[in-house]
Amino acid sequence: MTTRVDTLLTLSGVGKTFGGTVALEGIDLSIETGKVHAFVGENGAGKSTLGKLIVGVHAPSAGRIALDGAEVHFASPAQALDHGLVGISQELSLMPQRTVLDNIALGREVMRGPFVDARATRAAVQAVMDRYDMQVDLDARVGDIPVVEQQKVEILRALSRDARLIVFDEPTARLPSDQVAPLLALVRQLAGAGKAVIYVSHFLEEILEATDTVTILRNGRHIRTGPTASETHETLVEGVTGSVLGEQYPEITAPDAAQAPVLSVRGLSRPGVFENVSFDIRPGEIVGLAGLVGSGRSEIARAILGADPATGEIRFNGGDTGRSIAARLAAGMAMIPENRREQGLMIDRPIVENVTLSHLRRFSGALGLDRRRERAEVTQQCTATGLKYNSLDDPAAALSGGNQQKILFARAALGDPALLIADEPTRGVDVGAKRSIYDLIAGLAARGKAILLISSELEEILGLSHRVIVVSRGRVAGELEGADLTESALMTAAFSGT
Amino acid sequence: MQRTILFAKTYGILVVTVLLFVVLALTTEGFFTDRNMRNILDQQSGVLIAACFMTMAIIAGNFDISVGAVYVATPLVALLVENATGSIALGILAGLGAGAVMGAINGIAVTRLKVNSFIATLATSFVFFGTGYLVSDRSIMRPETDGWRDLARTRIFELTSATWIAIAVVILASVLLTRTRFGRNVYATGANREAARLAGVATDRVQMITFVLLAGAAALAGILGSSRAISAQPSDDFSFIFAVLTAVIVGGTSIAGGAGAIWRTVTAVFFLAFLSNGFNLHQIDPIWQRLIEGFVILIAVSIDAWSQRRSG
Structure with missing residues (x-):
């Protein structure tokens, strides 16, 4: 040749x-x-x-x-x-x-x-x-x-x-x-x-x-x-x-195994989508939910938030959750949805409105919205999240993908949630911005928040999770932790039901 | 470029309206007089009342064609009750109540039956027009009480009560839309319904409320109209909804939802009123009014479409 x-x-x-x-x-x-x-x-x-x-x-x-x-x-x-x-x-x-x-x-x-x-x-x-x-x-x-x-x-x-x-x-x-x-x-x-x-x-x-x-x-x-x-x-x-990147993933602190779970899911089912899904997440724990696209992982997350109907038991902070999304958010859940443009942001509305969308009740008084306090808290939260913007009145569309994603993190963090469901948190985000999103997730976990992480990128799941639940065809195909948590074990489980 | 478009979109209608006002005041005899100004305010009160809440419904992502039918049918219900009981208060209550029920029907069709709002309210228009014929037995209805005519025509500080009611409604609707949680939820529902729902906004309830408020406002406008005319008659007249929609669209509220402002709708109501008033004072053929109004709508919608393309 x-x-x-x-x-x-x-x-x-x-x-x-x-x-x-x-x-x-x-x-x-x-x-x-x-x-x-x-x-x-x-x-x-x-x-x-x-x-x-x-x-x-x-x-x-x-x-x-x-x-x-x-x-x-x-x-x-x-x-x-x-x-x-x-x-x-x-x-x-x-x-x-x-x-x-x-x-x-x-x-x-x-x-x-x-x-x-x-x-x-x-x-x-x-x-x-x-x-x-x-x-x-x-x-x-x-x-x-x-x-x-x-x-x-x-x-x-x-x-x-x-x-x-x-x-x-x-x-x-x-x-x-x-x-x-x-x-x-x-x-x-x-x-x-x-x-x-x-x-x-x-x-x-x-x-x-x-x-x-x-x-x-x-x-x-x-x-x-x-x-x-x-x-x-x-x-x-x-x-x-253009810069030497240090470690790709931040240090993950081990959660306190003695603590009672924040979220307990038992026998969660939705006909034709997923079946008999059960797992727990403890405070400070990052649990990866892995599986192929179409395996039902995002649908499970949506059911936990109350966005889709499902049967089974969801116990949150030891109690019942209520049925509506609003009730579950109020109880301390938060979600970064899979597709930020379609499910997360009001792309043409101001940044400030995007951040406070889930939390308007706390800025509401007898005289309507307290817009000064709203701006103050949003400014503070954006700093904490590392969100860069020119003006809070700019539309979300004016920001880069990474900063748009941070709007959703700022929205979630503003509610000080006990559980954060992050579905594809780094999709369409620059390499440089990815690390800062990983840091946000690790930081929330270090402060005792429970995290349910969904990602199509295996490395991301492996790099951030304490424990991984693998779904295949709507069923839990395995739960991997510690030394068992390897790429090949994960892939084997992911393909097991197919 | 971007800024120019944004400025035109936000303040264009205000600039144009002020210009038109100044030109008419300088050139047209009888325009800038107390009497003419008071008349314009009084004549526009019905459109103003409905257009505020139409703006809100469109921002929430829905159209409502049935406003014209509600405007025709509800004063007939009001007069039916007024005739039967001799009570003005009961008559008004019945009219507003009928409006609220009609709005709820629209809301159910859109949020529960998932029918496109344009189609749903086109269909309910016929139902409501028909209701008007039924309750009036196809004839003109007149109030029994003398007080009915005072509802719209009482003079308070030189202005009619209809004008004062319109001013109150404009202020109320603006505050509701810009200063409250409900207002934010209206914008969110129109801007991205799924995102709003996932963020905990009860998007169906928000849409439902906008329909009920709008039909209630149309009923109020209809009742004031019947007071001004001292009568009400059944018809298939869509002209009220056209006047209302024209104002909202010329005011630059995006028909895609999620953006718009009541103050711009109000400005547009006056722009259109000045335009037609100016034509009348110059005794220009009303046909030309129609043509020009049509072009004004096209220009307003083109600006909207153009800026959408730019930002998208």
Whole structure:
């Protein structure tokens, strides 16, 4: 086998400004065929913008892009597509109501006179699938198939247009964790078939696992490019954040085993979702609730808060909880929901209103809301939480993902809860902000709060939890603690029921 | 750019209204007179009363088309009771009570039956209009007591009682929306219902209350209208709801919910009133009024849509 390397694309001195903001500056890079090339960086580092320059979504403000040695200018994605450069973005551009075949063939239908030759079109699509050994049910409605299959449809659409370079922009951001591996395999397969692949992501594990070359970007600048094999998790974090990160996880103090549990769940069931779930959490204890997406872990958390109906017994602080969410919050529960934009924040409302949403009763008097005291307490709580903002009247949308998440921590902490349920507390948060969220969780536990932690990131569960309850298909598949708490034990339990 | 949009969204209606007022006061004979100003206030009292609570319902994320029908039907219920008992107080109580029940029906349709609020209240509009025909036996109803006409027309410090009631309602609704826990919950429910629910807000109850308050306000407006006209008659007239919705939308309250302000709705009520008053004083064909009003709504909604796109 020869090690011949073909340079497909060369970027020299490429820059991009939006209005007055410099998104990218002085980027020199070359992209090779048959390789998976990662662009990594924090949110706002410019990695997605760089991908979009290559596939013609944006035009560069400076520098030149050369394809096969000849300079090219793309005014639109369609022109880039004509040259075989295709982008696959986070939001898929498929027609969910139409079939897989219609989606792949769109714009490339084989015509006979004014009519579409359905048989020939189907044969052409089938030929592409066979050539790349990627099979999808052509007659299925795209809206009915899983996201990873939808991504396959997009890839096939690109391949049927003779793509030479495919840019994946955060392809796993919306993917359930058990479908990440199949997608990465697909990416490898494309490189194996001689395509150049650019993989834009901030998931370091995926990059280490699936890419050949990695380019680190920070604040719109090119930090370095090199073989992925010579990078480690630590070197990537260092490159991405620009500072040497100490321990990834904070020190966890051991809870007092003699204390009575804060939360006792017995025989919690919700037909078709989870069944006979029982566990305890003591004060100061961080209990991880692990499992695959769809295993029922978030649903169990929601049932504990009272957001979904369930049968069984929930004892809180030794007593009954009441049925409504409001009653359980008042009793001392708090939850950081799984999806902060959809379930947590009022994204266009002021920060102050977002923080106090659950606690308005305490600022309410005979004369209505005491807005001065409200602001004072929110200011104090934001400082304690490390939330950075310009004005409390700014909408939540003005903040970064990490600071938005801290709004929810500030809201929870304002109630001084005895139990905090944190569902995916670091999803979509920068590497640097993650550590401060871990510190918040560890800090709450150290002050005697019970924590129920849910995360798709195994490391996070392993790094923070005293004890882990593994759910599989709605049942408790294992409870791991101390020396038994290992990644392999966890995965074994998680897959046990499937 | 962002700031310009935000400023236009927040204070645009105020600037435009003041401008219009100044222009009319300088150029139009008979506009800036005590009598004309008092008349405008009196004429707008019904729309003001309902528009405040319409603003609240829309902020909570719902539309209510049935306000027009409530406005027509409830004074008929009120007069039916007044005719039967000879008591003004019982008549008013019956009218307001009927309004509250109608609001509760809307609330149940939206929160329990999960029907889209626009569709639900379009449907209940017909029910309420029909109720009006039933209770009046399809004829004009007149009050038995002489006192009924004084409800809206008593003069207190130069202004009519209807004006004073409208002022009181505007203040009450503003305080409720901006200074209380309930008001915050209204914004939260409209801004993100699921997030509000998970944060412990009883979102169904909040929506229910906004519907009941709105229909109650529409009933009050209807009763004052019947006092001014010394009669009430059944109809299928949607014009009241159009006047109310126009004011709320021109006032820049987002039809997506979660944002808006009563003071802007109030300003918009006066903007539209000045506009039409100016046309009348200049004796311009009412058809032109319609056309211009239509364009004003389009402009207001475009500004809203444009800024949504910018911030989204």
